[in-house]
Amino acid sequence: MRIIACLAASLDGRIGSATNLKDRIGTSADLEHLLTVRNQADAILCGGETFRQHAAIRKGNQQERPPLQCILTRRFALPPEARLFQQSISSDPPTPILIVSPQPAPLEIQSQYPDHVEWLTTGNSNPVPAILKALAEKGVETLMVEGGGHIMNLFLQAQAIHELYLTICPLLLGGQSDPGLVTGLGFPVGQAPRTEVIQADWRGQELYLHLKLQYPSPAEAD
Ligand SMILES: NC(=O)c1ccc[n+]([C@@H]2O[C@H](COP(=O)([O-])OP(=O)(O)OC[C@H]3O[C@@H](n4cnc5c(N)ncnc54)[C@H](OP(=O)(O)O)[C@@H]3O)[C@@H](O)[C@H]2O)c1
Numbered sequence: 001m002r003i004i005a006c007l008a009a010s011l012d013g014r015i016g017s018a019t020n021l022k023d024r025i026g027t028s029a030d031l032e033h034l035l036t037v038r039n040q041a042d043a044i045l046c047g048g049e050t051f052r053q054h055a056a057i058r059k060g061n062q063q064e065r066p067p068l069q070c071i072l073t074r075r076f077a078l079p080p081e082a083r084l085f086q087q088s089i090s091s092d093p094p095t096p097i098l099i100v101s102p103q104p105a106p107l108e109i110q111s112q113y114p115d116h117v118e119w120l121t122t123g124n125s126n127p128v129p130a131i132l133k134a135l136a137e138k139g140v141e142t143l144m145v146e147g148g149g150h151i152m153n154l155f156l157q158a159q160a161i162h163e164l165y166l167t168i169c170p171l172l173l174g175g176q177s178d179p180g181l182v183t184g185l186g187f188p189v190g191q192a193p194r195t196e197v198i199q200a201d202w203r204g205q206e207l208y209l210h211l212k213l214q215y216p217s218p219a220e221a222d
Contacts, residue, residue, distance in 0.1 A: 001136055003160050005145040005152060006037045008167040008206075009181045015148060018177035021053050029203050030167045034146075035061035037165050041144035043135055045070035047151040048078060049179070055082035057095055058146065068096045068140065072127065072151060076105055080112040089114050100131055128158035153184030156193050159215040164195065168207040191216050 008026035009015050017023055024031065038044065039060035044067050046058070051071045055078075059066040069088070071078060078099065088095035094116040099105065104121045122130040135143055145155055155161045166181075187193065195211035202208075 001132060001140060002142045002162055003132075003145065003155070004037070004040065004142065004163045004165065005147070005155070005161050006034055006165040007147050007152070007181060008034075008169050010169050010171050010173045012172050012174055013181050014173040014175070014178040015181055016053075016179045017173050018175050018179070021179070025169045025171065025173070026167050027169075027204065027206060030169070030206060030208075032061070033165070033167065033203075033208060035059075038067070038144060039063055041067045041142050043068040043070055043138075043140040043143045044146055045072070045131070045143060045151070046146045047071075047148050048073040048075065049150070050146060050148045051078060051082075051084070055079070055084050057084055057087045065091070066095045067144075068098060068135070068138065070098045070100060070131070070135075072100045072131075072154075074102060076101065076109050085114055085117070088116070098134070100127060102127065126154055126158050128154055128160050132160065147181075149180045149183035152182045156182060156187075156213075157184065159193070161193075161213050163198070164209075164211045164213060166209045166211060168209065170205040 007015055008030050010025055039062045044058040048071060057066045058069060069084060088097055097117045098120055099117060100120045100122060102122055102124050105119050110119060120134050145151060145161060194214045196214060198212050199210040
């Protein structure tokens, strides 16, 4: 399975501003770029926090049918009245949705969502291997990770992201509480994922990078 990620970051590595988390930091051209990258995906995954900021169906600008929508959550604080769930039942067949959590969702929570929503329990270790196994069994060929930073961290820790589409936006946000591109315990320099540029294009003042991820082997990391 090919795994790509697509995000926009400020010059100081923030992907949003805590003063208003709904504000997009990129231009309308960056949004169009995101919708175009989505065309490659047959599954799109995001974290609970990203879902709560943009809770609509995630779909490419040339896709007839939305890809499988995957959301990671621990607390199940995903409003059942959110647009994704409402929109998903208006298509025939309904848009597929997979909610992933370390612990099983209690039945009284599951009953608040449409019947076609599927549930995956991963246990408390890094959930990425279990997610990839479940998606492979569903025939997913390209998974797109849309963040946020906590989810990027889980996938990078699992050395699972192969390519990153990263838009560098010409602003400095600087807030200590602003969400970052990667949020976790951090990597020592010798074990940090690195990137190689596949393509780089300027559109106005934004730099659109398509990057290949490279991970250290255990021997290199020592
Ligand atoms: N500029 C961009 O391209 C871009 C892209 C994406 C997001 N964003 C912004 O980034 C912000 C969100 O980023 P973030 O890093 O704060 O949050 P996030 O990565 O979107 O989501 C974190 C959430 O994911 C769930 N989660 C984390 N680890 C998990 C695990 N092991 N198993 C299951 N669920 C797990 C939890 O959800 P629960 O809280 O539901 O338990 C956690 O609160 C938002 O403001 C969003 O708008 C910007």
